[in-house]
Amino acid sequence: MSTDPQLITVLGATGSIGVSTLDVISRHPDRYKVFALTADRRWQLLATQCLVHQPRYAVLKDYAAALELEAELRRQGCPTEVLQGDEALELVAAHDQVDTVMAAIVGAAGLLPTLAAVKAGKKILLANKEVLVMAGGLFTRAVAEHGATLLPIDSEHNAIFQCLPSHRENYLQDGLQTCGVRKILLTASGGPFRNTPIVDLRKVTPEQACAHPNWSMGQKISVDSATMLNKGLELIEACWLFNTRPHNVQVVVHPQSVIHSMVEYVDGSVLAQLGNPDMRTPIAHALAWPDRIESGVATLDLIAIARLDFSAPDYTRFPCLRLAQEAAEISGTAPAILNAANEVAVAAFLQRRIRFDQIAVVIEQVLSRLDSCEPEDLAHVQSADADARAMANQLIASW
Numbered sequence: 001m002s003t004d005p006q007l008i009t010v011l012g013a014t015g016s017i018g019v020s021t022l023d024v025i026s027r028h029p030d031r032y033k034v035f036a037l038t039a040d041r042r043w044q045l046l047a048t049q050c051l052v053h054q055p056r057y058a059v060l061k062d063y064a065a066a067l068e069l070e071a072e073l074r075r076q077g078c079p080t081e082v083l084q085g086d087e088a089l090e091l092v093a094a095h096d097q098v099d100t101v102m103a104a105i106v107g108a109a110g111l112l113p114t115l116a117a118v119k120a121g122k123k124i125l126l127a128n129k130e131v132l133v134m135a136g137g138l139f140t141r142a143v144a145e146h147g148a149t150l151l152p153i154d155s156e157h158n159a160i161f162q163c164l165p166s167h168r169e170n171y172l173q174d175g176l177q178t179c180g181v182r183k184i185l186l187t188a189s190g191g192p193f194r195n196t197p198i199v200d201l202r203k204v205t206p207e208q209a210c211a212h213p214n215w216s217m218g219q220k221i222s223v224d225s226a227t228m229l230n231k232g233l234e235l236i237e238a239c240w241l242f243n244t245r246p247h248n249v250q251v252v253v254h255p256q257s258v259i260h261s262m263v264e265y266v267d268g269s270v271l272a273q274l275g276n277p278d279m280r281t282p283i284a285h286a287l288a289w290p291d292r293i294e295s296g297v298a299t300l301d302l303i304a305i306a307r308l309d310f311s312a313p314d315y316t317r318f319p320c321l322r323l324a325q326e327a328a329e330i331s332g333t334a335p336a337i338l339n340a341a342n343e344v345a346v347a348a349f350l351q352r353r354i355r356f357d358q359i360a361v362v363i364e365q366v367l368s369r370l371d372s373c374e375p376e377d378l379a380h381v382q383s384a385d386a387d388a389r390a391m392a393n394q395l396i397a398s399w
């Protein structure tokens with residue numbers, strides 16, 4: 001008996017995760033159909049994606065780009081309806097025809113559309129980790145309240161999810177430690193500057209920072225990986241996704257990026273998930289969960305890889321990781337402050353307004369000047385985010 005394909009909205013369709021998602025979807029036309037595609041302003045790529053996938057809606061945040069897209073699709077005879085702006089992003093994330101939402105907008109901009117999908121009780125494939133970093137408590141409570149399903153796309157969290165007991169209600173209710181888990185081993189490649197002399201980090205260019213040795217990703221996450229702030233964001237993300245505390249998550253540097261993360265149980269067993277570094281594996285896993293589907297990822301050739309290395313992170317080289325761990329321990333609005341200061345600092349670095357090593361300085365100074373408190377609602381988180389952005393911008397402008 002054939003069933004109708006699931007309808008999918010891809011938030012951030014033109015990004016690295018969005019493109020990989022569409023690749024997996026296009027391998028399974030019997031199972032999945034694109035309902036809506038969204039982007040910020042890259043209308044040409046979105047137009048190409050619309051011609052291939054024929055979604056009902058295409059949304060651009062940028063008004064001028066939406067006009068260009070509209071004109072192009074009419075010229076090509078594509079029936080996709082073009083919408084524009086923040087409300088339209090929320091509309092296609094929460095639309096009652098949608099089954100699954102891929103949340104792959106980068107940064108804080110993804111918070112409201114992803115939350116709209118949660119409140120509509122959707123199955124959410126979460127790549128946009130900043131959402132959990134900013135508002136993890138409010139977000140996970142909303143997931144439970146609205147009966148949404150949250151599945152991790154970050155390769156590390158998807159790996160942990162695969163290694164954890166399948167009855168996740170147990171750890172979501174009572175905490176990971178009640179399920180016989182001793183700790184999570186969160187692996188990190190160490191990025192492109194793992195062995196660069198520390199004195200040379202001040203000379204790093206955006207091009208060098210974006211050239212990750214193992215993964216092909218968007219610019220922001222590439223810089224986050226180079227500073228290892230990304231691993232700190234992932235540690236916070238892991239605490240919310242798996243209901244545990246920061247001291248139960250150990251960061252392990254593993255340069256080959258073959259083991260995507262591990263879970264250690266109290267009996268001494270350590271379960272790991274391995275695979276080639278290709279985001280189509282976690283995307284296919286989460287799309288089909290609990291089934292398995294083909295993703296297009298090549299077989300892992302362990303004999304060619306031959307060795308797997310592990311070491312402790314170097315906090316002198318990567319102060320951003322320490323700052324994120326501290327923010328995770330403080331909790332409250334501290335992670336939202338950390339995230340906002342980082343987004344401003346990374347944008348300034350990509351525009352060559354600050355040096356690579358100054359990203360950590362911006363975050364440290366903003367964190368030390370703003371107090372953290374327990375957020376009561378979303379407005380509280382948004383105000384902490386806005387204060388941190390204003391302070392980071394002020395600081396950078398004063399240099």
Ligand code: NDP
Pocket residue numbers: 011012013014015016017018038039040041042043061103104105106107109127128129130153154155215216217218219220221279
């Ligand atoms: P990209 O920068 O490649 O893509 C970001 C997407 O979001 C683009 O479609 C972009 O549109 C859109 N976008 C950017 N700003 C806005 C905005 N203000 N409003 C609406 N849409 C916006 O990012 P990635 O795909 O690399 O990453 C996406 C998320 O997934 C991030 O949170 C990242 O941390 C996470 N992630 C990524 C991984 C990867 O391998 N890339 C791995 C694990 C997690 P436009 O093209 O028009 O700019």
